[in-house]
Amino acid sequence: MAASAHTHxxxxxxxxxxxxxxxxxxxxxxxxxxxxxxxxxxxKFDKPASAYDIADGVSKAAGRRIAPNTVYRILDxxxxxxxxxxxxxxxxxxxxxxxxxxxxxIFLVCDSCGQTTHLDDDSITKTVRSAAKATGFAPVRPVxxxxxxxxxxxxxxxxx
Amino acid sequence: MAASAHTHxxxxxxxxxxxxxxxxxxxxxxxxxxxxxxxxxxxKFDKPASAYDIADGVSKAAGRRIAPNTVYRILDxxxxxxxxxxxxxxxxxxxxxxxxxxxxxIFLVCDSCGQTTHLDDDSITKTVRSAAKATGFAPVRPVxxxxxxxxxxxxxxxxx
DNA sequence: GATGTGAGGTTACAATATCACATGAACAAA
DNA sequence: TTTGTTCATGTGATATTGTAACCTCACATC
Numbered sequence: 556m557a558a559s560a561h562t563h564x565x566x567x568x569x570x571x572x573x574x575x576x577x578x579x580x581x582x583x584x585x586x587x588x589x590x591x592x593x594x595x596x597x598x599k600f601d602k603p604a605s606a607y608d609i610a611d612g613v614s615k616a617a618g619r620r621i622a623p624n625t626v627y628r629i630l631d632x633x634x635x636x637x638x639x640x641x642x643x644x645x646x647x648x649x650x651x652x653x654x655x656x657x658x659x660x661i662f663l664v665c666d667s668c669g670q671t672t673h674l675d676d677d678s679i680t681k682t683v684r685s686a687a688k689a690t691g692f693a694p695v696r697p698v699x700x701x702x703x704x705x706x707x708x709x710x711x712x713x714x715x
Numbered sequence: 716m717a718a719s720a721h722t723h724x725x726x727x728x729x730x731x732x733x734x735x736x737x738x739x740x741x742x743x744x745x746x747x748x749x750x751x752x753x754x755x756x757x758x759k760f761d762k763p764a765s766a767y768d769i770a771d772g773v774s775k776a777a778g779r780r781i782a783p784n785t786v787y788r789i790l791d792x793x794x795x796x797x798x799x800x801x802x803x804x805x806x807x808x809x810x811x812x813x814x815x816x817x818x819x820x821i822f823l824v825c826d827s828c829g830q831t832t833h834l835d836d837d838s839i840t841k842t843v844r845s846a847a848k849a850t851g852f853a854p855v856r857p858v859x860x861x862x863x864x865x866x867x868x869x870x871x872x873x874x875x
Numbered sequence: 876g877a878t879g880t881g882a883g884g885t886t887a888c889a890a891t892a893t894c895a896c897a898t899g900a901a902c903a904a905a
Numbered sequence: 906t907t908t909g910t911t912c913a914t915g916t917g918a919t920a921t922t923g924t925a926a927c928c929t930c931a932c933a934t935c
Contacts, residue, residue, distance in 0.1 A: 587913070607890070625914060627892065644803040644858050646891060646922095661843070663852045676846055679839075683821070683861060686836055691866035692823045698804045698860040701843060706851035747882070767921070785883060787923065806891095806922065 565652045571598055575638045578654040582636045592616055593629050594650065597639060602669045603647030606630060642671060644700045649673070659684070659697045665705035672705070725812045731758055735798045738814040742796045752776055753789050754810065757799060762829040763807030766790060802831060804860045809833070819844070819857045825865035832865070 566574045575594050576586040596612040597604060604612075606626045613621045630648050633639035638654045641647070642662050649662075649671060659680035664671045680697055687694040726734045735754050736746040756772040757764060764772075769790070770783045790808050793799035798814045801807070802822050809822075809831060819840035824831045840857055847854040 585913080589914075605891070620915095622914095622916070623891085624893070624916090628914080643860070661846070663847050663850065663854075665852075666855065672850065672852070674846060674850065679842055679846060682839055682842070683859060686821070686834060686839060687823050687861045687863065690823065690832065690834065691869075692825075692832070692861065693864040693866075693869050694823075694861045695826065695863040696861070698858065698862060699843060700803070700858040701847045701852065701854045701856070702858065703847065703855040704853040706853075709851075709853050745882080749883070765922075780884095782884070782886095783922085784885090784924070788883080 564655070566654075567652070571650070571652065571654075575650075575654050579632075579636050579638060584632060584636060589613075589617075589621070589625075590629055590632075593621075593626060594633065594638065597630075597633075597648060598650040600649075603642045603645045603649045603664075603671050605647045609648070640673075642700060643698050644702060645669075645671070659699070661699045661701070663701050663703065663705070665708055666702055667704055667708040667711075670705045670707070724815070726814075727812070731810070731812065731814075735810075735814050739792075739796050739798060744792060744796060749773075749777075749781070749785075750789055750792075753781075753786060754793065754798065757790075757793075757808060758810040760809075763802045763805045763809045763824075763831050765807045769808070800833075802860060803858050804862060805829075805831070819859070822860045823865070824860055824862050825868055826862055827864055827868040827871075830865045830867070 572591065572595060576591070579586050579590070592613050593609060596609055596616060599612075600608070606623050609630070610621055610623045610626045613626065630639060630641075634641055634648070636654070637651060637657055639648050639650050640660065640662075642649055642664065645664060652673070658675045658677065661674040661676060661679065662671050663674060680699065683697050683699060684694045687697075732751065732755060736751070739746050739750070752773050753769060756769055756776060759772075760768070766783050766786045770781055770786045773781045773786065790799060790801075794801055794808070796814070797811055797817055799808050799810050800820065800822075802809055802824065805824060812833070818835045818837065821834040821836060821839065822831050823834060840859065843857050843859060844854045847857075
């Protein structure tokens with residue numbers, strides 16, 4: 556596999572929540588009920604979710620209204636702490652399956668079904684960073700996303 | 716220079732407008748007054764402009780109100796015809812200085828001043844495309860942007 | 876003149892994002 | 906016990922970005 560030298564542990568379900576909690580607390584932030592709920596709702600989406608989607612989901616789960624700006628606040632915190640990522644070309648967020656491990660990452664976003672898969676290929680992201688540096692630019696956060704069609708939607712097209 | 720084997724002609728001012736017109740007409744679309752005005756306003760911004768910024772600029776220039784959705788329509792046309800690009804991480808648009816030549820491209824966006832520079836490095840974009848393909852994904856449009864600090868803002872920081 | 880087509884106008888609205896300020900709980904200091 | 910402080914969250918308003926639906930006009934063609 557080309558991606559990276561070390562092995563990730565991809566977390567799921569309760570295990571992922573625990574990993575997220577650990578990471579957030581190590582960052583000196585609290586793992587509150589609301590944050591846990593928001594993380595769980597986010598993690599259950601199988602594709603990137605907008606802050607408003609999450610607000611709806613959490614509101615339902617909590618049985619009371621959670622306003623979008625509350626969600627934004629917590630999402631910002633999550634992104635800062637590597638618990639979640641923002642998909643810029645979708646204006647949406649996705650949980651990070653290995654919050655304990657820091658990467659620039661690459662998203663493949665299907666324009667048909669919205670499915671978004673996450674790639675870690677450090678050789679690509681390093682190349683992008685150094686190309687930026689070479690022009691005198693100080694890179695902070697690469698945004699590398701690919702819009703296109705996922706394998707399933709390709710197949711559908713071929714079959715249909 | 717690493718970027719690409721062929722040489723671009725970077726157009727500016729009236730020359731750029733002419734190149735844009737030629738490209739758009741070759742795509743079977745009309746180069747109307749309004750499109751010309753929108754293109755000129757877009758090209759005069761020195762950083763990515765939102766559709767609303769452009770609507771304001773064009774409204775002033777034209778002496779009458781041009782609504783944002785009109786601007787969006789025309790920007791979509793421009794993006795489809797390679798006259799302009801959308802910078803996803805800024806929700807904004809930028810004129811393409813060489814509309815006559817098709818590339819995936821890379822933007823370096825300064826978080827301090829908004830300055831955005833445009834890189835064409837086909838080796839990077841090809842690598843990204845093929846990494847996507849390798850997972851069974853059919854790439855259509857890579858979005859490669861780097862958020863960070865431009866050389867000027869870095870210097871300011873160092874000096875101040 | 877009737878009809879078709881493409882460009883643009885107009886109104887309304889949806890989706891995304893931020894701001895300012897209030898409340899409440901936890902804890903520390905007086 | 907009261908006061909102050911901090912942090913998390915609530916609340917309402919508003920700004921920004923993006924679409925949809927439908928209409929009119931100009932021009933071409935028949």
